[in-house]
Structures are given as C-alpha cells and as structure tokens.
Amino acid sequence: xxxxxxxxxxxxxxxxxxxxxxxxxxxxxxxxxxxxxxxxxxxxxxxxxxxxxxxxxxxxxxxxxxxxxxxxxxxxxxxxxxxxxxxxxxxxxxxxxxxxxxxxxxxxxxxxxxxxxxxxxxxxxxxxxxxxxxxxxxxxxxxxxxxxxxxxxxxxxxxxxxxxxxxxxxxxxxxxxxxxxxxxxxxxxxxxxxxxxxxxxxxxxxxxxxxxxxxxxxxxxxxxxxxxxxxxxxxxxxxxxx
Ligand code: NAP
Numbered sequence: 001x002x003x004x005x006x007x008x009x010x011x012x013x014x015x016x017x018x019x020x021x022x023x024x025x026x027x028x029x030x031x032x033x034x035x036x037x038x039x040x041x042x043x044x045x046x047x048x049x050x051x052x053x054x055x056x057x058x059x060x061x062x063x064x065x066x067x068x069x070x071x072x073x074x075x076x077x078x079x080x081x082x083x084x085x086x087x088x089x090x091x092x093x094x095x096x097x098x099x100x101x102x103x104x105x106x107x108x109x110x111x112x113x114x115x116x117x118x119x120x121x122x123x124x125x126x127x128x129x130x131x132x133x134x135x136x137x138x139x140x141x142x143x144x145x146x147x148x149x150x151x152x153x154x155x156x157x158x159x160x161x162x163x164x165x166x167x168x169x170x171x172x173x174x175x176x177x178x179x180x181x182x183x184x185x186x187x188x189x190x191x192x193x194x195x196x197x198x199x200x201x202x203x204x205x206x207x208x209x210x211x212x213x214x215x216x217x218x219x220x221x222x223x224x225x226x227x228x229x230x231x232x233x234x235x236x237x238x239x240x241x242x
Contacts, residue, residue: 003224007032011221012075014058014066014112015082017041019182020132023210024079024217026050031218033077038069061100063107070119077221078116080109080154081132085147085184098146105150106157113161117170126169130220131158132213133174133232135239155232162230173220173228178236180208203238212237 011028015021016037022045029035029050037043037050038058047053058065060082069075083105086097113129120127135141136148137155154174161172179185179198188194189207199205216235219225234240 001223004219004222005032006077006218006222009076009221010034010036010074011077011079012036012038012056012069012116013079013081014038014060014108016046017043019184020177020180020210020213021079021081022046023214024081024130025053027211027214027218028077028079028221029053031222033221036073036075039082060104060108060112063103064111066108066112067115070115074123074125075116075119075127076125077128077130078112079130079132079217079221080112082108083132083150083184085144087143087187089143090145093145101146102150102153105147106153109154110157113157113172117161117165120170121165121168124168126226127171128221128225129161129170129172130217131172131174133158133176135176135178135234135236137174137176137232138240158232159230166229171220171225171229173225173230174232175213175216175220176232176234176236176240177213178202178208178234178239180210180213182210201239201242202236203242206237208235208237 011033013025016025017039025035035053037046038056040059043055133154134151137151141148158174
C-alpha cells in the first residue's frame with residue numbers, strides 16, 4: 001500500500017473555491033480522496049476539476065456552522081483552510097474587523113475540529129486535521145492585528161489538540177504558507193514597494209503558488225504522516241530561515 005495514497009478516504013476542505021483551498025482540494029482528489037469542497041461561494045469549478053467530489057455550502061461567518069456537518073457523513077480528513085484578513089493601523093482598527101477575522105480564522109477552526117473529532121472518537125476511527133496557519137503564526141506582521149492574533153491562535157490550537165487527541169489516532173498538524181499568490185495577498189502585490197521588499201527577502205526569489213502548498217497537505221493527510229502530531233510545517237520559499 002502506498003503510504004501517500006488517500007484512496008478510500010473522504011476529505012473536507014473549507015474555502016475550496018479558490019486559492020490555496022482549491023489547490024489542496026484538487027491535490028487531495030489526485031491522491032485518491034473523495035473531496036467535499038466546502039465554502040460560502042460556489043465550489044463547482046473545483047468539483048469539476050476533481051471529479052470524485054461534491055459541494056457543501058458552508059458560511060463560517062457563523063463559527064459553529066460545521067457543528068452538524070459530521071453527524072451524517074464519515075469524513076477522515078479535515079482541512080481548515082478558509083480565512084480572511086483585514087488591514088488597518090492598529091490605532092484605527094475596529095471591533096468588527098477584530099471579530100469577523102477571529103470568528104472565521106480561529107473560532108470556526110476550533111469548533112470545526114471539535115465537531116470532526118467528536119465523530120471520529122465516537123467511532124474509534126483514525127483521522128487527520130490539517131490547519132492552515134501563516135508566517136504570522138510566528139511573526140508579528142503589520143496592520144493586521146486580528147489576523148496575526150488568529151494565526152498565532154491556530155498554531156497554539158494545533159499543538160493543544162494534538163496533545164489531547166494523538167493517542168486516539170487523530171493527527172492535528174498545520175501548514176504555515178509563506179507569501180502565496182491568491183486573493184488574500186492581492187493588495188500586497190499591488191503595492192510596488194511592499195512587493196519588492198517581500199520578494200527581496202524570499203530566498204526562493206519568487207512568490208509561492210497555491211500548488212506549492214497542496215502536496216504538503218496531501219502528505220499530512222496521508223498514512224505517511226501517522227507519527228506527526230502538533231507540527232507546523234513552513235512552506236515559505238525559505239522566508240523563516242532568513
Ligand atoms: P483566498 O484566495 O482569499 O481564499 C480564502 C478562502 O476562504 C476562500 O475560499 C474564501 O471564500 C474562504 N472564506 C472566507 N470567508 C469565509 C466564510 N465566512 N465562510 C466560508 N469560507 C470563507 O486566500 P488564500 O490565500 O487561498 O487563503 C487560504 C488560507 O491560507 C487562509 O487561511 C489564509 O489566511 C492562509 N494563508 C494565506 C497566505 C497567502 O500568502 N496567500 C499566507 C499564509 C496563510 P470566498 O472566495 O467566498 O471569499
């Protein structure tokens with residue numbers, strides 16, 4: 001049996017309509033998984049690319065939205081990818097920009113993991129969780145206070161949940177993507193000075209593509225990662241090594 005194969009597994013990816021989530025959903029499908037492509041926007045394009053896949057409407061502005069998802073379907077792999085970012089000087093940052101980001105990026109991740117793990121633990125099944133963290137799980141960033149707080153939170157939660165569930169066969173790990181070309185970073189790439197400063201610091205000398213993240217998610221979702229718990233893998237073109 002190929003330890004990197006996901007044949008026979010079902011995966012749910014949040015925010016699978018675009019960007020990193022779309023690339024992960026496609027890669028999980030290529031590795032053999034049946035993929036539930038979840039999001040607030042249509043995931044039809046992703047489903048069409050995968051084939052053995054379906055769409056699930058899921059708006060994580062309600063952080064408890066994943067609560068009932070695992071009651072009537074067996075899911076082996078949960079990828080918490082959906083995330084938002086709001087930029088403003090900290091002195092002007094609003095409560096809405098704090099709450100909206102924390103709800104989607106952190107509260108929905110915790111309660112999604114909880115609902116997923118409850119179902120797996122009840123059936124005594126092995127399962128995998130892959131959270132999408134960030135360089136801002138380690139660094140401070142600038143003008144993104146709620147995002148930085150949420151992604152530090154994702155890193156902490158990944159370790160805490162790994163501690164609680166590792167012995168019961170649930171692997172909880174995260175990926176910290178570097179600077180990846182998606183909607184999330186459009187404003188940064190449009191700012192010539194920031195774009196240059198970022199590129200100058202990336203040892204690989206280029207922005208990452210969503211596909212650069214996808215195979216690490218496949219690895220963490222596969223039996224090859226059975227003894228990896230609470231890890232946060234940087235996929236950042238060398239940014240954090242600098
Ligand atoms: P993106 O293209 O903006 O994708 C974000 C995804 O999250 C979209 O599918 C979006 O759906 C979904 N989403 C947002 N709010 C949602 C909600 N309320 N309910 C359900 N889905 C929602 O950005 P991305 O770069 O691929 O981001 C994916 C993840 O990677 C995020 O967690 C982000 O923080 C993280 N990340 C990105 C980078 C980077 O450089 N791009 C770096 C580090 C970490 P809509 O299309 O409907 O908005």
